[in-house]
Amino acid sequence: MIEQLVNIDRMEHALALFGSFDENVRLIEQQYNVTVTCRGTEIKVFGDEEGVSFAVRAITGLLSLINKGEAITDQNVRYVMTMVEEGAEDKVASLSDDVICITTTGKPVKAKTLGQKKYIQAIRDSTISIGVGPAGTGKTYLAVAMAVRAFRAHEVNRIILTRPAVEAGEKLGFLPGDLQNKVDPYLRPLYDALFDMLGSENFAKYVERQNIEVAPLAYMRGRTLDDSFIILDEAQNTTHEQMKMFLTRLGFNSKAIITGDVTQIDLPDPKRSGLLEAVKVLKNVDDISIIHFTEKDVVRHRLVQEIIKAYEKYYNNSPRN
Numbered sequence: 472m473i474e475q476l477v478n479i480d481r482m483e484h485a486l487a488l489f490g491s492f493d494e495n496v497r498l499i500e501q502q503y504n505v506t507v508t509c510r511g512t513e514i515k516v517f518g519d520e521e522g523v524s525f526a527v528r529a530i531t532g533l534l535s536l537i538n539k540g541e542a543i544t545d546q547n548v549r550y551v552m553t554m555v556e557e558g559a560e561d562k563v564a565s566l567s568d569d570v571i572c573i574t575t576t577g578k579p580v581k582a583k584t585l586g587q588k589k590y591i592q593a594i595r596d597s598t599i600s601i602g603v604g605p606a607g608t609g610k611t612y613l614a615v616a617m618a619v620r621a622f623r624a625h626e627v628n629r630i631i632l633t634r635p636a637v638e639a640g641e642k643l644g645f646l647p648g649d650l651q652n653k654v655d656p657y658l659r660p661l662y663d664a665l666f667d668m669l670g671s672e673n674f675a676k677y678v679e680r681q682n683i684e685v686a687p688l689a690y691m692r693g694r695t696l697d698d699s700f701i702i703l704d705e706a707q708n709t710t711h712e713q714m715k716m717f718l719t720r721l722g723f724n725s726k727a728i729i730t731g732d733v734t735q736i737d738l739p740d741p742k743r744s745g746l747l748e749a750v751k752v753l754k755n756v757d758d759i760s761i762i763h764f765t766e767k768d769v770v771r772h773r774l775v776q777e778i779i780k781a782y783e784k785y786y787n788n789s790p791r792n
Contacts, residue, residue, distance in 0.1 A: 475523050477514040477530050480538075485509050487537045488530065495533070498548045499526050525555055532560035539567035546770055550584055553767050559585070571616040572623070575670040580616045586768035587613060593760035594728060599721070601706075601729045603750060604764020605779045607771035610730035611704050615664035617728070618700040622682070627700045627725065629682055632661040634704040635713060636687045658685050661704060688713055697722035706731035706746040708738055714745025734782070 479485050489496045489509065496507045503526040505518030516526045532551040533543055541547070554560045562585055570579040571591065582588035587609050594600045594617045602610040618630045662685065665674050677683040688709065703709070703717055706729045721727055731746040738744060753759050766783070769776040 472518060473520050473523055474515055474517045475527050477516065477527055477534075479512050479514060479534060482512060484534060484537050485512065485514065487543055488514075488533055490543060494545070495543055495548050498545070499529050499552070502526075502552055503529075525552075528555045528560050532563045535561075535564035536567060539564060541567050545773065546583065549773060549776075550767070554585075571613070572620045572668060574667050576667075580613070580668075582613070583609070583770045584768040586762070586764050587770075590762045590764070591617065593762050594726070597758050597760040598725075599718070599727045599729070599753075599759045601746075601750060601753070601759070601761045602764065603731060603733060603746065603761065604768060605732055605734060605766060607769040607775045607779075608764040609768070609770055610732075610764065611660055611702070612664050612667075614702045614704075614728040614730055615661065616668060618702060619665075619668040621700050621726070628698040629684065629696075629700070630665075630677075631696060631699050631701045632658070632665070632683075632685045632704065633688045633691055633702070633717075634658060634661065635706075635708045636689070658687075661685055661702070688717060691720050692716055694720055695722045696720050696725055699725045701725060701727045703727070703729045704731075706749075707733050707736045707744050709745035710738070710743050711745050711748050714749050718749070 479488070499505070500507055503518065503522035505516055505522045505526045507526065507530070508515045508517075514530060516523050516530070518526070529548075529552050532554065533548065536547060536551075537543060551560055551563055554563055566582050566585070566588060569588075569591070570581050572580050574580060582591055586604075590600070590602050590610070591613060594614070602608075602614070604610060615632070618627075618632075621627050622630050662674075665683065665685075669677070674683065678685070688703065699722065701720070706714065708731075709717070717729075718727070729746070729749070733744065733747055736744050736747075750761055754761055766776050766779040769779065
């Protein structure tokens, strides 16, 4: 058993590190079977050599976030511990470098994982970006944030959000109302993200001026989309023909982002997914980036990450039909 010291600059940094009722440090203690205590500006870590080494590296990584003004959460702590296991905890501090935009509640939107940072950079650098990964990795939310940023900077004149109107294993029957009422349930996640970035009043104003358009994928046919930021969400539910149709809508001075989760295909024949085909067909095309997220990039509740891992393990061990 050994003891190692970590010195901190300010007492409030120690308070931020330990969290409410020491909840952050408890996660580290449980993960590495160590004891962490604080006396003034000195943190002591006690345990076996390997556990202490991992714990100190995790604490150092979290302190680098605190020094940049980041609030430490359960998600931060778990992600830093994941990065420690990969020897990449020194890269975590770079996540605080870039704020995409500010929400209506004053919350800065930025990458929370290295996978998300890579995704954001791909959107900046490429005309078409494809984000593929499990639920909760921020694919749609960050895409909308980048669209709002480009719109506010007058880089584009329009934001166009679309997704295929495919039911998730349920038959909802005929929906009442006009076209907008019928498609709203399918487009709700996109609305939620836009309300968060712009507020409901601004959103309604921009929709009325046709600066923002939210529509089912079928209504993209025959159009050429210039000076636009276009997002295709839930792309795993497109057919081959729909995906090709969408990709060929791209006009001048436009960007397109395609997001989807290939483990949640709701088509009658999953092999017909346009997203699966596009990832294979476009992987070597210049100016198209394909980013793959993993369960490590999940930024929802901790259980979402565990659920994704459990399903992956189950399907990997299941005999092929």
